[in-house]
Amino acid sequence: MVAVIIILIGVAIIYYKNTIGSDNAKMVRALTQGKTKTQADVITYFKREGCGAKTITDSQYYDIVASARSHYNSIQKALDKIGLDADEVREIPPVYFEGFRGENAYTKQTASGRWVSTTYEIAWLFFSDSQVHVYRRRFNLDDDYTTEITDEYFYKDITAFTTISEEEVDRDGKRIPTTTFRMRGAGIEFECSLSEVKDFETAIRGMKQKLREKKNA
Known part of the structure; x- marks a missing residue:
């Protein structure tokens, strides 16, 4: 015993x-x-x-990500922050991007093989007659940190809309794959995640076509 x-x-x-x-x-x-x-x-x-x-x-x-995202991804909220009416940005339909960011965040690979992190961001891009207007909100799920930006860029100053597949270094030093959208041009450094967007190529093709039209006008 x-x-x-x-x-x-x-x-x-x-x-x-x-x-x-x-x-x-x-x-x-x-x-x-x-x-x-x-x-x-x-x-x-x-x-x-x-x-x-x-x-x-x-x-x-x-589900936690979706709940947090729902507080920030309203198109009307983005327009209000930028200070525009929907009628002013009808050159092409508004473009919405979203996804996880790994830099300085905790990350892990899910059972399905997808990478997720504790940092998420959403972005709206609006197209008026002479400018591209952007709204981006980035927020953490493991603390209260959040930040938002609004900006506007003249078509004449934009040189390219691109997507970049690269690696980010997370908070623990791991290198994880990521895909981001970037807008390039004179004094322009706008970017946002695409990791949770299924058909971003179609939206970006429309943006490139509009940029070519404005450049050739």
Whole structure:
């Protein structure tokens, strides 16, 4: 009987050290101190590893992203921030881009092979008679950080609309693949993620066609 108790105690100690008492579990607890429940769930999803690790699912993380995104991706909100009416930007339909950013964020590969991160961004591009107007909102899911920009660029100053497939370095030093849209030109450095856009090529072809028309007018 004593031997059985000793074995059970030993098993319990090993289980503790490999689960809630592991270095990884302690690190995650430290990272989630002072966070909201959702932020703590996000951090745990990205950082918790090993035996006994309990995290939200990939699907649940996408639900968190969708909920946060819904606060920012309204076309009317973007127009209000830029200070335009819809009638002023009818050269081509508004273009919407969105996706994850890996730079300085926590990242992981989902069961389906897709990369996700704790940083997300959305962007609207509007086309008036003489300018391209942009709105971009970037926000973190693991803290309260968010930033937005609005800007406008004359067609005559824009040299190219391009897509770039490259790698970003995340918060842990991992290099992860990413695809971004970039607008180039005199004093122009606008870019945004395309990782969650299925048919961005069609939108970009329309933008390039409009730019050619304006350049040749």
